[in-house]
Amino acid sequence: MSQLKVNLIKCLSDNYSYIIFNPNSKKAIIVDPAEAKPLVDVVNKLNLNLEYILITHHHEDHVGGNIELKNKFNCKIIGYADDANRIPGIDITIKDKEIFNFEDDEIQLNFSPGHTSGHIFYYFKKSKLAFVGDVVFSLGCGRIFEGNSNDMYKSVMKIKSLPNEVKIFCGHEYTESNLKFCLAYDENNDHLKQRATEVKDLRNKGLPTIPTTVLDEKNTNIFFRCNDKAISQKLGLEGQPPEKVFKKLRELKDNF
Ligand SMILES: [Zn+2]
Incomplete structure (x- = not known):
């Protein structure tokens, strides 16, 4: 260790x-x-x-x-x-x-x-x-x-x-605005709802939301979840490769 x-x-x-x-x-x-x-x-x-x-x-x-x-x-x-x-x-x-x-x-x-x-x-x-x-x-x-x-x-x-x-x-504290985007396209994710509570609590206290972990991001970060069926459905990209879902999400986030 x-x-x-x-x-x-x-x-x-x-x-x-x-x-x-x-x-x-x-x-x-x-x-x-x-x-x-x-x-x-x-x-x-x-x-x-x-x-x-x-x-x-x-x-x-x-x-x-x-x-x-x-x-x-x-x-x-x-x-x-x-x-x-x-x-x-x-x-x-x-x-x-x-x-x-x-x-x-x-x-x-x-x-x-x-x-x-x-x-x-x-x-x-x-x-x-x-x-x-x-x-x-x-x-x-x-x-x-x-x-x-x-x-x-x-x-x-x-x-x-x-x-x-x-x-x-x-490199940055962007978690709160990222959270809004994730919630907009992955609203039924229970891990994400839980994370939302934690993030709001930390930011209300003026504390960083960093570090995160690979597991937490797998469960909540929409850019890690391009294989998720509900997300690709929501984007009208069901059955499409995860690279395409990722591209669409990045474009949507750029204009969110
Ligand atoms: Zn940079």
Whole structure:
């Protein structure tokens, strides 16, 4: 069992950055520093030794803190080899499926295009944590900016195929608006009704709805449920392949 802990840090308006650390050794990783200040504060407060920054994709609200953090803590920035020229300050480039070690864990990089052409997610194999950037959100998935619906579908399915107990950490707090969309097209899903109560309760208290888990998303996230008969029926796509249902859902969500 891994000893790593995860701190969720609110950044900008609705971004989440993450600090993963071993409380004994104090060695730490940051995933997607949206901005430097709140992260610097936590690293200092917990007296952490920041070794690496992991980047899921090049968007400004995921790399905005790179240079300041690197200058301050002399850490190394890690990202996807094929997107290296868009990631500020990158030091170490990694390829799809490549694994690197941190403390007692093994972190696997997974190519997951669709939101951007060079998007990746990081899977901590022993701790069973996935940092997925803007591919999957709780009850939703990312917008398609570079690539097509099939790319995005495959990327979402890669996350769906992780073990049920894996915790999913995404880049934004979009759960409430995603919930409204899921309820509109999957209104008879009892898991979803239950999740709706939990989400409203958390948000009323001003708390994050993250992390979620692979199992919870399988039960409630409509983009994970393209094989569900009631959903394809509702869309008039009964008997159609799940890729088509996914494409339709993404289009509907874009205009929801
Ligand atoms: Zn993005």
